[in-house]
Amino acid sequence: MAGEATRRRCLGHVAAGAALLAGCTSHSDTSTSTEPPASHHAAVAPVGDLTLTGVPDRAFVVFPQYADMAVALGHGDAVNAIYVPEMSGPTMNAYYDRLDGVDFDYGGLPDPLTDGFTPEECYALDSDVHFVDPAYVSTQDAWDARDIETIASDVGPWFGNFYSGTRADPPQGYRDGYDYYTLWELFGRVADVFQERARFEALRRVHETLVATIADRLPPKRDRPTAVRVTYDEGSFYTYHLNEPGYWLADTRPLGARxxxxxxxxxxLWGTVGYETMLDADPDVILHLWGATPNYEMDAVRSRLRGDAVGGRLSAVANNRVYASGMRYQGPIMNLFQLEMTAKQLYPDVFGAWPGFEDGGSYPALPASERLFDRSRVAAIVTGDAQ
Known part of the structure; x- marks a missing residue:
């Protein structure tokens, strides 16, 4: 979004009741006949309707689903911050490595949560838009309602919806009119910010086809495996549900495992269980959340499980069905790959065997006949080469 800071700070206005003035001009504009810049609208709960006077080229991101959305819409270069860049960046690129011409340059990006999220960070980065839920911001120690309002008016608007991740209740003060979205509904609203509706619609069709392909081939419920999604740490399992609402489960819910x-x-949002409780449940499949990120060495995780007197008795361990799973903070491109990956991990007899991630490596180069969605089509949409 070209232009001086005064114009960037007029990127968004929140509609509250009556119609609101669209667009703004810089302080150097003196002619009363100056035509206001063209405007467009985007809306998300709990922010409301925004009138936007340009496409952002500095986009503040905390959780990487919004960075993945920006990449998918052809605006990855706009991202100027991200949660744990040394984890989020390589994880995203592990998927993008299978899409010609698509990558994410995360080098030098700050992590806004390193020392606690503060208003000063937002002023320093001077972003055109903040892809963060103000309801989430209100729970952070350094913020009050005045700070949230001031950043939106003096720097750039908020645009995000955090609590749709698990359909949890937002904090007091944000519960009235708080709408919940699926991952792809939220992606469509972000597409409106970037004026990239055509790219969004094209990617949504790929997703709908993938989900339909999976649904058509799923075995009857009685024949599906039992599974858990966990993060293993020092003898404990942080456990997550598979099939509840929320976009954090967008890569497991469509697979319908038990x-x-x-x-x-x-x-x-999660529980913590030990080996004995896990053995009582004894799932057929263990999906290790974050296992596909650089934060975990899955060979070491499997070795520790096998080496434990109880862990070694788990069916998933004995049958080599402990798999590296992806990130819950997934955007649309990540979701496509994670759906395909999870389908193969849960139902290898139906969707083909999962070859596995190498720690620190790219998403496996599956033969074309074993892919559940068209890489070349996705790459062409993202790079703008789609016909």
Whole structure:
């Protein structure tokens, strides 16, 4: 988004009731006849409707689903911050390595959560838009309602929806009118910010075809494996549901495996269980969340599980069905690959065997006949070469 800071800070206005003035001019504009810049609209709960006077070329991101959305829409270069770049960046690129002409340059990007998220970071980065839910921001120690409003008016608007991730209740003050979105509904709203509706629609069709392909081939529920999604750490398993609502489960819910902890009601977004409880559930498949990121060496995880007197008795361990799973903070491109990956991990007899990730490596180069979606089509959409 070219132009001076005054114009960037007029990127968005929140509609509240009556119609609002579209567009703005810089302080150097003195002619009353100056035509306001062309405007467009984007809306998301809990922010509301924004009138935008340009496409952002500095986009503040915390969680990487928004960075993946920006890449998918051809605006990855706009991202100026991201959560744990040394984890998020390589993980995203592990998928992009299978898409000609697509990559994400994360070098030098700051992590806004390193020392606690602060208003000062937003002022320093001077972003055109902040892809963060203000309801989430309100839970951070350094922020109050005035800070949230000031950043939106003086720097750039907020645009995000965090609590759709698990359909959790947002904090007090944001519960009235808080709408929940699927991953792809949220992606469409981000596409409106970048004025990239055509790219979004094209990618959505790829996703719909992939989900339909999976749904058509799933075995009856009685024949599906039991599974858990966990993160293993020092003898404990942080456990997550598979089939609940929320975009954090957008890569497991469509696969419909039988959740070994479906009846567990954890007080937080996850539970913590030990070896004995895991053995009582004894799932057929263990999907290790974050296993496809640089944060975990899956060979070492499997070795520790096998070496434990109880862990070695788990069916998933004995049958070599402990798999590296992806990130829950997934955007649309990541979701396509993670759906394909999880389909193969859960149902190898139906969708083909999963060859496995090499620690630190790219997404496997599957033969064309074993792919569940068209890489060349996705790459062409993202790079703008689609016909």
């Amino acid at each position: 959740d070994a902890f479906a009846d567990a009601d954890w007080a937080s």
